[in-house]
Amino acid sequence: MTQPFDDSQRLLDSVKQAVAQKRQLSILGHGTKAHYARSTHGDALQSRDHVGVIEYQPDELTISVRAGTPLTVIAETLDQHNQMLACDPPRFFGGGTIGGAVASGLSGPGRPWYGNLRDAVLGVEMINGLGERLTFGGSVMKNVAGFDISRMMVGSLGVFGVILSVNLRVHPKPEIERTISLDLNWDDAWSVLCETIAKPTAVTATCYWSGSLYLRLAGNRASVEEACSSFPSNTEIENDVWVHLRDHEHSFFQSSEELRRTWLGRGLQPQIENDESNLIEWAGAQVWSFKVHGDSAALGQRISSEPFNRSSAAPSTESKYMRRLRRAFDPHQLFNSDLLL
Amino acid sequence: MSLEFAIELIKSTLPRDCVLTDATATTPFETDGLTAYRQRPPVVALPRDTNDVRQVLRICHETGVPVVTRGAGTGLSGGALPLENGVLLVLTKMNRILEVDETGCTATVQPGVTNLSISDAVADKGLYYAPDPSSQIACSIGGNVAENAGGVHCLKYGLTLHNVLGLKVQTIEGDELTLGGNGYESSGIELIPLFVGSEGMLGVVTEITVKLLPSPPCKEVLLGAFDDVESAGECVAAIIARGVVPAGLEMMDALAIQAAEDFVHAGYPRDAATILLCEVDGTKEQVRSDVTLIRQLMETNGAVNIRSASEPDERDLLWQGRKAAFPAVGRISPDYYCMDGTIPRRFLGKILSSIALLAAKHELRVANVFHAGDGNLHPLILYDASDDEQLHRAERLGVEILELCVAVGGTVTGEHGVGVEKLDPMCSQFSTPELEQFFRLKEVFDTSGLMNPGKAIPTLAHCSEIKGMHVHGGKLPFPELDRF
Ligand SMILES: Cc1cc2nc3c(=O)[nH]c(=O)nc-3n(C[C@H](O)[C@H](O)[C@H](O)COP(=O)(O)OP(=O)(O)OC[C@H]3O[C@@H](n4cnc5c(N)ncnc54)[C@H](O)[C@@H]3O)c2cc1C
Numbered sequence: 094m095t096q097p098f099d100d101s102q103r104l105l106d107s108v109k110q111a112v113a114q115k116r117q118l119s120i121l122g123h124g125t126k127a128h129y130a131r132s133t134h135g136d137a138l139q140s141r142d143h144v145g146v147i148e149y150q151p152d153e154l155t156i157s158v159r160a161g162t163p164l165t166v167i168a169e170t171l172d173q174h175n176q177m178l179a180c181d182p183p184r185f186f187g188g189g190t191i192g193g194a195v196a197s198g199l200s201g202p203g204r205p206w207y208g209n210l211r212d213a214v215l216g217v218e219m220i221n222g223l224g225e226r227l228t229f230g231g232s233v234m235k236n237v238a239g240f241d242i243s244r245m246m247v248g249s250l251g252v253f254g255v256i257l258s259v260n261l262r263v264h265p266k267p268e269i270e271r272t273i274s275l276d277l278n279w280d281d282a283w284s285v286l287c288e289t290i291a292k293p294t295a296v297t298a299t300c301y302w303s304g305s306l307y308l309r310l311a312g313n314r315a316s317v318e319e320a321c322s323s324f325p326s327n328t329e330i331e332n333d334v335w336v337h338l339r340d341h342e343h344s345f346f347q348s349s350e351e352l353r354r355t356w357l358g359r360g361l362q363p364q365i366e367n368d369e370s371n372l373i374e375w376a377g378a379q380v381w382s383f384k385v386h387g388d389s390a391a392l393g394q395r396i397s398s399e400p401f402n403r404s405s406a407a408p409s410t411e412s413k414y415m416r417r418l419r420r421a422f423d424p425h426q427l428f429n430s431d432l433l434l
Numbered sequence: 435m436s437l438e439f440a441i442e443l444i445k446s447t448l449p450r451d452c453v454l455t456d457a458t459a460t461t462p463f464e465t466d467g468l469t470a471y472r473q474r475p476p477v478v479a480l481p482r483d484t485n486d487v488r489q490v491l492r493i494c495h496e497t498g499v500p501v502v503t504r505g506a507g508t509g510l511s512g513g514a515l516p517l518e519n520g521v522l523l524v525l526t527k528m529n530r531i532l533e534v535d536e537t538g539c540t541a542t543v544q545p546g547v548t549n550l551s552i553s554d555a556v557a558d559k560g561l562y563y564a565p566d567p568s569s570q571i572a573c574s575i576g577g578n579v580a581e582n583a584g585g586v587h588c589l590k591y592g593l594t595l596h597n598v599l600g601l602k603v604q605t606i607e608g609d610e611l612t613l614g615g616n617g618y619e620s621s622g623i624e625l626i627p628l629f630v631g632s633e634g635m636l637g638v639v640t641e642i643t644v645k646l647l648p649s650p651p652c653k654e655v656l657l658g659a660f661d662d663v664e665s666a667g668e669c670v671a672a673i674i675a676r677g678v679v680p681a682g683l684e685m686m687d688a689l690a691i692q693a694a695e696d697f698v699h700a701g702y703p704r705d706a707a708t709i710l711l712c713e714v715d716g717t718k719e720q721v722r723s724d725v726t727l728i729r730q731l732m733e734t735n736g737a738v739n740i741r742s743a744s745e746p747d748e749r750d751l752l753w754q755g756r757k758a759a760f761p762a763v764g765r766i767s768p769d770y771y772c773m774d775g776t777i778p779r780r781f782l783g784k785i786l787s788s789i790a791l792l793a794a795k796h797e798l799r800v801a802n803v804f805h806a807g808d809g810n811l812h813p814l815i816l817y818d819a820s821d822d823e824q825l826h827r828a829e830r831l832g833v834e835i836l837e838l839c840v841a842v843g844g845t846v847t848g849e850h851g852v853g854v855e856k857l858d859p860m861c862s863q864f865s866t867p868e869l870e871q872f873f874r875l876k877e878v879f880d881t882s883g884l885m886n887p888g889k890a891i892p893t894l895a896h897c898s899e900i901k902g903m904h905v906h907g908g909k910l911p912f913p914e915l916d917r918f
Binding site for chain 1: 535536537538539540560561581582584588589592593595596599605609611615616617618619620621622623624625627628630631632635636645648649650651671674675676677678679716717719720722723776777778779780805808809810843844845846847848849850851852856860863864865867868871872874875876877878879890891
């Protein structure tokens, strides 16, 4: 296990130096999400050595960790008390730091039922573009003192500053988890998916691919067993399919084509051909496809459909405010200046 | 001059019945739920729709007149307190539910819709909107968004933030921001968290899409009575530690129990030092096993009496006492002052004992009602406002309680917001660069500083004034408590 180490002073000095020397910085954790978002402007600022669990209070369901702490270390720590980070951010290539997870804001297959990382963040400590060390939020469950800057950091790709540490809400692990697979055509699968949102069920993750619907069922033994038996002719499969899906190691993701991600509103059925070219998660709200095969334009009414690569993301409609917002945190445009323009 | 001009422009833009300037008509708007502060607004504008909101904002922007947004006015921190020289924009006419999507389980509503009416409108579909502030019959969903309101069921189902999927916001510059939508994520940086809890300082929320949840098939409420506060506090920690996340976990102390019992006759044990109310929900099997476990934990942590209620009427009765606790306390004292600090749960017992000591020092009574599962305290300080000296003591006690919360790693407000009320304690919670960062952020959306100015974030001048008063020789209050 990586030894805890407080590297915050060096990070702070680096930022101050960058301000003084008018240099730019690209912030980096483990670099496991370089294919998703990677700044190439400026000197690399490594947060990976700023590691360690600062405080873990199982009774409070809270953990406070330094940004460079590997996701695996956090998972192992929580596991000792039968707890977990419910939003289950991807660990591409088996790695990744919590700082990188917060900055990219990605969630695992349980998103609709367990929330995302934003929902779990209680507070952050950060360095802004003036070289100031700031703390927002806290480690308590409810806190409305001041604007909620800590949750805004989730998915911001580091453009507001260097995340030093994060306080997170954690969850008790369910007593048991089971995964079942059902052979269903897409329309029938869709009806089941709708039920997982509209009815109280034990489902905590879904995936539809190639004529099969996978469901993860979790809770206490009796309720999971009851849920299993409510799906006739199901096959029980290994739970690790969710890890493979989360980390894009599932065979669907093994392609050299450009991977695309499409988000749909809740309750809108993605219009897909019944084939292998789309993989549908989040009760239908997230669809993965590859550029050549899966024509994501045909997926129906959608929120967005873009390459799984934020480095080249199109400017957002709120770009006027976004530019000002960046300046409010980083007036000299030090951080990841080529991202989210 | 510019105010008069703005009023004329508003009068010529909105229909007559949507603009109030007469003292008799505007006086009801002079205060919100924090009645110690009052200011009669020179003009009240009651927009009928988003377009009216945009017109009023445009006029304010052009004339440089500040604007305070108000929902139902139930806020407890003076966030909707009018300005002497500003427009009060009241959104109660915008009270339509625009769309309910039964398949996706979402509702899109106008800001003036009351919290409870959303759940009422979808109940026949087996759905409900989870955050349930005690003020839910009156407070508006727009106000809930602006305060990130919580309720007794937020331990399991989250705060307003966790249940909002999309927002439409009007900025003073005349832009409409569409944030989120009806899905789980949207491309670009997520600004919803910034607007949730922003107390009307950044823009006016004109449309809200919320997540609806399926009503749980089974619910049960347990009431545990304890002889002392510490045991109840330990029981709370034990329940959470065992991996149960109850739908609600609330605590009341002796004074609150007696007041509530006299008011609604919920059958609370009048002689108990503390009660815990714990609701679990889910499938029948889940509820059964959770109830068994919680009962056991209550017993091992010294509960002297445990009652359970599974029928809707019985459950409602038990909750009624809790939900009516504020008005109930209002019956036993001419006035009360409601605090809203949040602490790490493990300090519950300690903090309650400290509050009792502080109350004794200031010779005031305090009733405690709170969201124990979240560590969110609502000490109600009883006083008589007609006695200036008592009011002063009550305020002093309030500040000391909040300092105590910050000292153990907590916060000065869990759900009621800062408003005008908690500007002082904000100075002890945030450093100068942090406060400056807040102001730079406000400027992004409100370049001219016209949106609810003077609220929520204390100016540096304000802080340096009061810091001189409160920090005695650099010593922190309560050195005997652990800090982290
Ligand atoms: C008896 C009682 C019990 C309460 N219990 C709880 C509780 O359990 N949990 C809890 O969290 N709160 C509780 N409250 C506090 C209060 O009800 C909440 O803060 C509520 O969210 C306020 O809603 P409102 O519509 O009354 O807002 P208002 O008081 O009108 O406004 C509150 C703030 O929101 C801003 N605002 C309002 N609408 C908008 C909008 N559309 N766009 C932008 N800004 C806006 C205002 O400027 C102001 O700053 C209670 C209050 C009372 C009186």
